[in-house]
Amino acid sequence: MITRINSFVLQGIDAIPCEVEVDFAGTGLPRTTIVGLPDAAVRESADRVRTALENSGFEWPRCRLTVNLAPADVRKEGPVYDLPMAVGILAAGGDLEPAMQRGGGAAPAIDRERCLFAGEVALDGRLRPIKGAVSLGMLARRLGLDAVLPRSNAQEAALVDGVRAFGFDSIGEVVAFLRGEQAAEPAPAPDVDAAVSAAPVEVDFAEVRGQEAAKRALLIAAAGGHNLLMIGAAGAGKTMMARALPGILPPLSRCEAVEVTRLYSCVRAGAVGGESAAQLIVRRPVRTPHHGASAVSIVGGGGVPRPGEVSLAHCGVLFLDELPEFGRSVLESLREPVEDGHVTIARAHGTVRFPAEIMLVAAMNPTAKGGRSVGASAGGSDASAGAEASGSSRRYGGSGGAAERARYMARLSGPLIDRIDIHVEVLPVPFRELSRVRNGLDSASMRDAVSAARSRQDARNGAGVLNARLRGKSLDRFASLDDETRKLLGDALDHLGLSARAYDRIRRVARTIADLAGSDGVRCNDVAEAIQYRLLDRAGAMAV
Known part of the structure; x- marks a missing residue:
C-alpha cells in the first residue's frame, strides 16, 4: 500500500506542490531508496529520519522501503522532506491510527491528507526550522490545506491570511497531534500593522x-x-x-x-x-x-x-x-x-x-x-x-x-x-x-x-x-x-x-x-x- 504525504518544492521564492510517496515491499532485503531527483541532503534524510524515529520510540520498518518525491523531474533540495518522510513511514506502518482505535482516548485523528508537511529532524526527534515557510503558507492557502511544520517557522506561515499553521517541537508531538491524542492551536498571525514601523534613525x-x-x-x-x-x-x-x-x-x-x-x-x-x-x-x-x-x-x-x-x-x-x-x-x-x-x-x-x-x-x-x-x-x-x-x-x-x-x-x-x-x-x-x-x-x-x-x-x-x-x-x-x-x-x-x-x-x-x-x-x-x-x-x- 502506498502512503502519500503533501509537501512542497521551492522554485526561486515560489512554492509548488510535492507529493512524498512511501511504499513498503514485502520481499527483498531491507533497504531504503529515495527517488525523484533528490540532492545529497535529501538522500541523507533516510539516515536522519531512521535515527530520529528510533530515538522517539518508534520502530523502523525491516523491509524494502521506497520513497518517491513527485514530480520526479523537479530537483529536490535540503532537509525539508525529513518530516513528510517520517509521517509517511509511520502512516504506512499503522502508527498514526486514531487514539480511539488504539484505546487511548476518544479524539478523532487529524486527516493528514488535509495537511501540508515540512521540517528538518534532528537525531533526537526535534524539529529544526526550514527555508521558505512563508511560501509554504501561500501554497497551503492556494490548496486549501493546513500547514504542519517546526514551531520556529509557524508564525512565518501564519503571516499568510487564511492559513492555519500548526507548529511543533518534535516528531512525537506531530504524531500525538495526528492521532488525536494532543490538541493543538494554530499559530497566531502576527499583528503586521502594529509591527510595521519606521526604521530608527541611526545617522541623523x-x-x-x-x-x-x-x-x-x-x-x-x-x-x-x-x-x-x-x-x-x-x-x-x-x-x-x-x-x-x-x-x-x-x-x-x-x-x-x-x-x-x-x-x-x-x-x-x-x-x-x-x-x-x-x-x-x-x-x-x-x-x-x-x-x-x-x-x-x-x-x-x-x-x-x-x-x-x-x-x-x-x-x-x-x-x-x-x-x-x-x-x-x-x-x-x-x-x-x-x-x-x-x-x-x-x-x-x-x-x-x-x-x-x-x-x-x-x-x-x-x-x-x-x-x-x-x-x-x-x-x-x-x-x-x-x-x-x-x-x-x-x-x-x-x-x-x-x-x-x-x-x-x-x-x-x-x-x-x-x-x-x-x-x-x-x-x-x-x-x-x-x-x-x-x-x-x-x-x-x-x-x-x-x-x-x-x-x-x-x-x-x-x-x-x-x-x-x-x-x-x-x-x-x-x-x-x-x-x-x-x-x-x-x-x-x-x-x-x-x-x-x-x-x-x-x-x-x-x-x-x-x-x-x-x-x-x-x-x-x-x-x-x-x-x-x-x-x-x-x-x-x-x-x-
Whole structure:
C-alpha cells in the first residue's frame, strides 16, 4: 500500500506542490531508496529520519522501503522532506491510527491528507526550522490545506491570511497531534500593522554639516523612489548621507512586509536590522555589498538560482559605494533590475524571477585617487554654477588630472548612467560650514516631507506606485507639461543630447519635486531643477 504525504518544492521564492510517496515491499532485503531527483541532503534524510524515529520510540520498518518525491523531474533540495518522510513511514506502518482505535482516548485523528508537511529532524526527534515557510503558507492557502511544520517557522506561515499553521517541537508531538491524542492551536498571525514601523534613525541628517544641495537631492530620491549617484571627493560626506537615508524612508506597508519576509525566509539571509530571517521584517532592507562582489552575488544566479543582493534589497535600498570599482560585468548586470524591478534567471530546466524593486544609491570619487580638494575653490559655496564648472579641475586635483578623470568615469557605461535618475555633485565642506551650530535639514523634517509626498503619489498613482515606476500613459497623464515647460525640456534635450530614457526620468523627478511642493501639476521650475540633476549628461561631464 502506498502512503502519500503533501509537501512542497521551492522554485526561486515560489512554492509548488510535492507529493512524498512511501511504499513498503514485502520481499527483498531491507533497504531504503529515495527517488525523484533528490540532492545529497535529501538522500541523507533516510539516515536522519531512521535515527530520529528510533530515538522517539518508534520502530523502523525491516523491509524494502521506497520513497518517491513527485514530480520526479523537479530537483529536490535540503532537509525539508525529513518530516513528510517520517509521517509517511509511520502512516504506512499503522502508527498514526486514531487514539480511539488504539484505546487511548476518544479524539478523532487529524486527516493528514488535509495537511501540508515540512521540517528538518534532528537525531533526537526535534524539529529544526526550514527555508521558505512563508511560501509554504501561500501554497497551503492556494490548496486549501493546513500547514504542519517546526514551531520556529509557524508564525512565518501564519503571516499568510487564511492559513492555519500548526507548529511543533518534535516528531512525537506531530504524531500525538495526528492521532488525536494532543490538541493543538494554530499559530497566531502576527499583528503586521502594529509591527510595521519606521526604521530608527541611526545617522541623523542634522549630523551632516553643510551639503544642503546633496540633502535636497536625497530628499527627492527618497520621496519618489529614484535612483541616485553622488559624485565627490573623499571625505565630503557621501557615505554618511547614504547611511542617513534609511531614516527618512517610510515604513513598509503590510503587503511589502510580508513580501520581504517571504524573500528572506527563502534564502535565510540572516539578520536585517536585528531581526532574524525567521521573523517578520518590518524595516526596509539596506544592502551594502563590497565592490569586489561577483555578478552572481549581486544579481543572483548559480546552478540552482538564488537571489542576489539586488533582490535582498527589494522594497529597500541597494547602496554601492565606490561605484566604478565594481566589475564591468557587475555594473552591466544591474540594467534589468534597475529598469524593470525584477531579475530573470534562465536555466535549462526553467526560468526563475526574483523581485528587485529597489532604490539604487551609489557614491563615487571623481578619480581613482579620491579627488581630494587642493584649491581654494573648494570652499566657495557662493560661487556661481559657471564658476563651479570651470573650477572643477582645481577642486579635483588640477587640470593635469582631466584625462585620469575621464578614464575613471568611462568605467560607467552610458546605458547605466541613463538609468540613474539623479546625479549630484558633493563638494568638499568649507570650514565655516563645519563650524556652524545650525546644520540645516534634519531627518525628522525630511521624513515628514517624504511621507507627505508619498501620500500624494498613493492617492494619484495607486497604492505603492511611486513616481520612479510611472510608465507610458500613466507618466503622460500624471506628469503632463504645458507649452513653456515642454519647450524648456526640449531645449535641454537638444543641448545635452539626452536619450529618450533620460527624458522620461527627468519628467518623473520633476513630478516628485512637484509633489514635495504640494503642487498638482508639474511646473517649469520643477523641470528646471530635475534637469540640473543630469550632471553626467552635460557636455564634457565625463571629466566632471
